[in-house]
Amino acid sequence: MRMLGSAALDLAWVAEGRTDACILLSNKPWDMSAGVVIARESGALVTDSDGRHHHVHSAHTVAAAPGVSVELLDLVGVTLADPDR
Secondary structure (H helix, E strand, C coil): CCCCCCCHHHHHHHHCCCCCCCEECCCCCHHHHHHHHHHHHHHHEECCCCCCCCCCCCCCEECCCCCCHHHHHHHHHHHHHHHCC
8 A cells, every 4th residue: 555645646647557556545626537537548447445436525536447447446445434444
């Protein structure tokens, strides 16, 4: 796990393939918008933590390469449902 300090950079690294995924739990539209577009244009799947389409009012952002997104969303969902796990 690594936090680079910038949501846009985390999303750009997913777009580039430098990382397989990123999970961002504290969204602000000005932090997410450009990075979400870049990640989507590269073919990454960008959703909310519940798997729904990510939008400007999403509470969380999960961006991942298509091959890992389903399993990652399952893990995120379980963790958010029971944070003491």
